[in-house]
Amino acid sequence: MQIAIISGKGGTGKSSITAAFASIEKNVVLADCDVDASNLYLLFTPTHEKEQAYIGAETAIIDNNLCISCMKCLENCRFDAISYINQKIIISDVACDGCGLCARICPTQAIMTQQHDKSRLYSGSFRYGKMVYGVLAPGEENSGKLVNEVRSKANIIATENDLAITLIDGPPGIGCPVISAIANVDGVVLVTEPTLSGFHDLKRIKEIADNFRLPAWVIINKFTINEKISSEIEAWCKKEKVNFAGKIPFDLVMVEAMTQLKTIIEYQPNGTITKKLKEIYNYIKLNINKQTN
Amino acid sequence: MLFKTHGDKQLKIAIASGKGGTGKTFVATNLYSVLQQNQVSSILIDCDAEEPNDHFFFKSISKTDKEVQVNIPVISAESCIFCDKCYEYCHYNAIFYLPSLQQIHVMEDLCHSCGACSVACEHNAITEKKKTIGTVTTYLLSGNYKLIESRVNIGVYSPVPVITSAIKEAEQQGIIILDAPPGTSCPFIHTVNNADYVVLVAEPTPFGLSDLQKTIAVLHILEKPFGIVINKSDIGTLAMSDFIQKENYDLLLSIPFDRSVASFYSEGKIMAEREEKWKEIFENLIDKIIETACK
Amino acid sequence: MKIAITSVGNSLSSNIDERFGRCAFFVIYDTDTKSVEFIPNHAKDAEGGAGTAAVQLIASQQVAKVVSGQFGVKVKPLLDSLKIQMISIKGSHSVQEIINMVEER
Ligand code: SF4
Numbered sequence: 218m219q220i221a222i223i224s225g226k227g228g229t230g231k232s233s234i235t236a237a238f239a240s241i242e243k244n245v246v247l248a249d250c251d252v253d254a255s256n257l258y259l260l261f262t263p264t265h266e267k268e269q270a271y272i273g274a275e276t277a278i279i280d281n282n283l284c285i286s287c288m289k290c291l292e293n294c295r296f297d298a299i300s301y302i303n304q305k306i307i308i309s310d311v312a313c314d315g316c317g318l319c320a321r322i323c324p325t326q327a328i329m330t331q332q333h334d335k336s337r338l339y340s341g342s343f344r345y346g347k348m349v350y351g352v353l354a355p356g357e358e359n360s361g362k363l364v365n366e367v368r369s370k371a372n373i374i375a376t377e378n379d380l381a382i383t384l385i386d387g388p389p390g391i392g393c394p395v396i397s398a399i400a401n402v403d404g405v406v407l408v409t410e411p412t413l414s415g416f417h418d419l420k421r422i423k424e425i426a427d428n429f430r431l432p433a434w435v436i437i438n439k440f441t442i443n444e445k446i447s448s449e450i451e452a453w454c455k456k457e458k459v460n461f462a463g464k465i466p467f468d469l470v471m472v473e474a475m476t477q478l479k480t481i482i483e484y485q486p487n488g489t490i491t492k493k494l495k496e497i498y499n500y501i502k503l504n505i506n507k508q509t510n
Numbered sequence: 511m512l513f514k515t516h517g518d519k520q521l522k523i524a525i526a527s528g529k530g531g532t533g534k535t536f537v538a539t540n541l542y543s544v545l546q547q548n549q550v551s552s553i554l555i556d557c558d559a560e561e562p563n564d565h566f567f568f569k570s571i572s573k574t575d576k577e578v579q580v581n582i583p584v585i586s587a588e589s590c591i592f593c594d595k596c597y598e599y600c601h602y603n604a605i606f607y608l609p610s611l612q613q614i615h616v617m618e619d620l621c622h623s624c625g626a627c628s629v630a631c632e633h634n635a636i637t638e639k640k641k642t643i644g645t646v647t648t649y650l651l652s653g654n655y656k657l658i659e660s661r662v663n664i665g666v667y668s669p670v671p672v673i674t675s676a677i678k679e680a681e682q683q684g685i686i687i688l689d690a691p692p693g694t695s696c697p698f699i700h701t702v703n704n705a706d707y708v709v710l711v712a713e714p715t716p717f718g719l720s721d722l723q724k725t726i727a728v729l730h731i732l733e734k735p736f737g738i739v740i741n742k743s744d745i746g747t748l749a750m751s752d753f754i755q756k757e758n759y760d761l762l763l764s765i766p767f768d769r770s771v772a773s774f775y776s777e778g779k780i781m782a783e784r785e786e787k788w789k790e791i792f793e794n795l796i797d798k799i800i801e802t803a804c805k
Numbered sequence: 806m807k808i809a810i811t812s813v814g815n816s817l818s819s820n821i822d823e824r825f826g827r828c829a830f831f832v833i834y835d836t837d838t839k840s841v842e843f844i845p846n847h848a849k850d851a852e853g854g855a856g857t858a859a860v861q862l863i864a865s866q867q868v869a870k871v872v873s874g875q876f877g878v879k880v881k882p883l884l885d886s887l888k889i890q891m892i893s894i895k896g897s898h899s900v901q902e903i904i905n906m907v908e909e910r
């Protein structure tokens with residue numbers, strides 16, 4: 218069973234909730250697909266059993282010794298990545314989209330495209346099973362491809378170690394990476410918070426889950442920050458027939474737990490939030506099981 | 511106050527954070543509010559095109575939409591001789607090409623509008639059309655202030671063209687605040703690359719520190735000057751302020767956690783409009799930014 | 806009739822690959838001749854457009870049906886327009902099991 222936890226916007230506590238689920242379940246594959254800001258490894262300090270290079274985007278580089286300043290590349294680049302400064306062609310790494318057109322049309326073959334290989338994919342063991350996570354090199358783009366690789370590695374590990382449950386910590390936003398993180402899962406958990414913007418983002422990510430016809434459950438985190446908006450979200454769930462899994466009060470212990478590098482379940486094994494999260498997790502799991510059978 | 515006299519020079523300040531939810535929008539909207547309250551010529555641009563939220567915080571009098579379009583090739587199967595060339599030039603697998611069935615067309619969602627296929631085609635089979643990928647909305651606020659918002663349509667491969675058109679929309683004097691998108695990839699890079707100075711908003715937790723370090727690594731590559739605001743400064747660890755001190759970075763402001771602020775903010779309201787104390791905090795922040803940005 | 810099955814490996818005991826565009830291999834099974842061919846999916850590591858490339862590959866093999874886990878939003882209309890029937894399978898099944906299922910029908 219694969220469960221993806223996503224949130225649209227950041228800061229809703231998605232990763233803390235994913236970590237809590239892992240410590241409730243105790244034996245899982247944890248796939249950290251929030252590759253822009255993969256942080257769960259800080260909490261779980263997994264062993265690095267395997268490190269793989271990840272080949273990301275490409276960018277063009279120029280050999281100015283071969284360049285005859287014909288300006289063909291500059292005229293054709295649609296990304297304004299090429300400029301002519303002090304009688305020298307300069308290609309901006311930041312603006313270049315890696316389309317490769319300049320390299321193809323350069324009459325002296327002064328331009329080449331180069332692959333970036335600084336990003337990494339790690340896998341190893343942690344206290345609740347196995348963990349896979351990707352780390353993008355600074356400035357590297359998350360295209361969804363790294364998310365795919367993290368997930369396929371997680372699949373292999375799940376089969377090899379006979380681990381039934383994979384938890385996926387999804388990336389923020391609504392773009393390709395999110396879609397890659399939720400494709401083919403058995404259930405999606407949407408973590409939101411009771412702010413106007415949180416509510417708004419929830420509606421957008423719900424749309425995405427619907428597009429893929431994936432069963433989704435909503436959790437409102439920190440609901441006591443604004444109980445009015447929180448009940449509006451609940452009412453919306455009812456109206457739109459979105460499964461509502463539960464709500465968690467705001468409590469500074471969540472932050473305290475994190476600063477101690479513990480999950481909330483470990484930090485307060487008998488606390489109210491722990492109880493609530495267990496309830497929510499078991500509820501979601503039960504319902505996913507019902508649906509798949 | 512320094513900033514009061516800064517209205518005649520252009521200064522672009524990006525407010526960013528490695529991750530969403532650290533208070534980036536809180537800082538951006540409050541800063542803009544104190545600039546308005548002090549009648550400083552300024553503008554706010556919401557560059558978080560995937561989830562633009564700044565408009566929740568300001569009452570607008572009117573709004574105008576401008577569509578952002580890109581060029582998408584159209585391939586005529588009649589003129590096409592199935593020579594393979596455009597298919598080979600396209601780096602993004604955006605051309606669906608099945609010569610055995612005489613089928614060829616562009617997958618619009620995959621196309622990056624690079625124009626390579628048009629250059630490749632020697633048989634005039636490729637023309638281009640416009641495709642709307644998002645909207646730049648200008649909200650007119652009271653006192654002739656403006657909020658410019660970038661919003662990308664769902665399924666578009668990159669919000670960058672929408673973000674850059676929003677920033678271009680604000681070619682004027684004064685202080686331009688860019689509410690940057692989260693993360694450290696292209697949308698973030700293209701936003702901060704347009705700024706003169708970057709304000710990083712971070713939370714002092716282990717996750718927050720790691721995000722901050724990743725963001726700083728990118729800013730070093732871009733050679734952008736920056737300063738740091740620690741939000742919820744009293745609920746984490748000291749590791750972040752130690753790090754800032756050790757690296758000799760500029761700490762612009764520490765905002766302690768205040769639960770009533772969180773509730774107030776959740777309703778789309780601005781602290782600097784409610785309490786004099788917060789107004790002063792953000793006035794001082796702007797001064798500090800200008801001081802460090804211009805040094 | 807030819808059928809494409811997405812597979813994680815190049816043997817009949819390999820499991821099917823639930824990712825259509827990013828599968829490791831395409832198995833092309835011919836129900837008339839009972840022949841099986843494994844074609845590696847070179848587009849699986851593409852930054853984008855893996856699904857489109859996969860459709861091109863199987864369509865050029867003239868398959869009538871394709872068995873995989875799930876099909877993406879970009880892939881579905883393409884397969885529809887080419888009149889290739891999509892069959893989604895959940896859970897782990899080997900290529901052989903899928904072939905048996907096809908034959909039993
Ligand atoms: S590879 Fe494409 S985007 Fe990059 S510089 Fe060359 S033409 Fe421009």
Ligand code: SF4
Pocket residue numbers: 583599600601602603604605616620621622623624625626627628
């Ligand atoms: S414009 Fe570029 S990305 Fe679009 S179809 Fe042509 S070659 Fe491919």
